[in-house]
Amino acid sequence: MTDLTHSGDRILRALRFAVEAVARRRRERPTPIVPSHNVAGRALVTTIAIMTFLASLTVGAVTLVSETAAQWQNDISREITVQIIPREGLDMEAALGAVEQVARETPGVTGAARLDDAATSRLLEPWLGEGLQLSELPVPRLVVIAIDTSEPPNFEALGQRLTEAVPQAELDDHRAWVSRLVAMANAMIITGIGVLVLVLLATALTVVFATRGAMAGNRQIVEVLHFVGARSEFIAAEFQRHFFRLALIGALFGGFGAFVLFWMMGLWTESNQARPEADQISALFGSFSIGWTGYAGTVALVALVAGLTALTSRMTVLRQLASIDMLSPVEN
Structure with missing residues (x-):
């Protein structure tokens, strides 16, 4: 019985030695399982x-x-727009000029520029096609107002002044639209x-x-x-x-x-x-x-x-x- 035990131990040690040798050879020359x-x-x-x-x-x-x-x-903090709705008897050019003047005189505004006919037509091309004649259509006109991000103007006061100067003008600060987006x-x-x-x-x-x-x-x-x-x-x-x-x-x-x-x-x-x-x-x-x-x-x-x-x-x-x-x- 003792001889069998010793024989089993020798076999087990031999197997472990073989495993260690295989492991060493795998490290030297990898052979994946x-x-x-x-x-x-x-x-x-x-x-x-x-x-x-x-x-x-x-x-x-x-x-x-x-x-x-x-x-x-970031865009909403830099620009706002004023929309002028065309009405019968409204001088659109004079209204655009009045909106620009009011905007430039407002503290916190760094600039104001109207959207010309070419730019407005380009915006409407996907829906109305090319070759638009804006003078023949009741298309609202836009004025883009650049604002100072560090000291923005009072939008409510600005909107009230614009309405007093041009009743057809509507100030849009885009905050509601951008918040939804x-x-x-x-x-x-x-x-x-x-x-x-x-x-x-x-x-x-x-x-x-x-x-x-x-x-x-x-x-x-x-x-x-x-x-x-x-x-x-x-x-x-x-x-x-x-x-x-x-x-x-x-x-x-x-x-x-x-x-x-x-x-x-x-x-x-x-x-x-x-x-x-x-x-x-x-x-x-x-x-x-x-x-x-x-x-x-x-x-x-x-x-x-x-x-x-x-x-x-x-x-x-x-x-x-x-x-x-x-x-x-x-x-x-």
């Missing part, structure tokens, strides 16, 4: 690429809407963040199932290594390295696809700036460019997806190995 190229790996790369692409679009949209909302709030933008930002979280969660769940499938496909190798003394961290590191590489490849493809789409959208906007439809888009979203913030967010997202995949794979392997340890005494 999980096959580097298989159908499941290619499917995971494709899935992560799609997920990263969708998440990058979400990041770009959130960045664009956030920057646009900030731009709207900003509220809508904030709702879109919250929705986008929620979508981003769901996409990342779906990616993590996909990695969990892929890791379990890889462990099931290499179950004998994993169990032998585990039972003969290989540390759980060593086995988990092998799976972590494998899935990190797959996730990085897929995330790079998805992020690159988003980059190309962002670039094409910005190029389309710039090439169609002379069209009225593009003017309306530019009025809402500027140049439709996400800027460096959006591109940096996409790069950070690629790193986040790769890191999340590696961490998820590691935790899944450690949990599976812990469950094997719990079941092994019962089986013995």
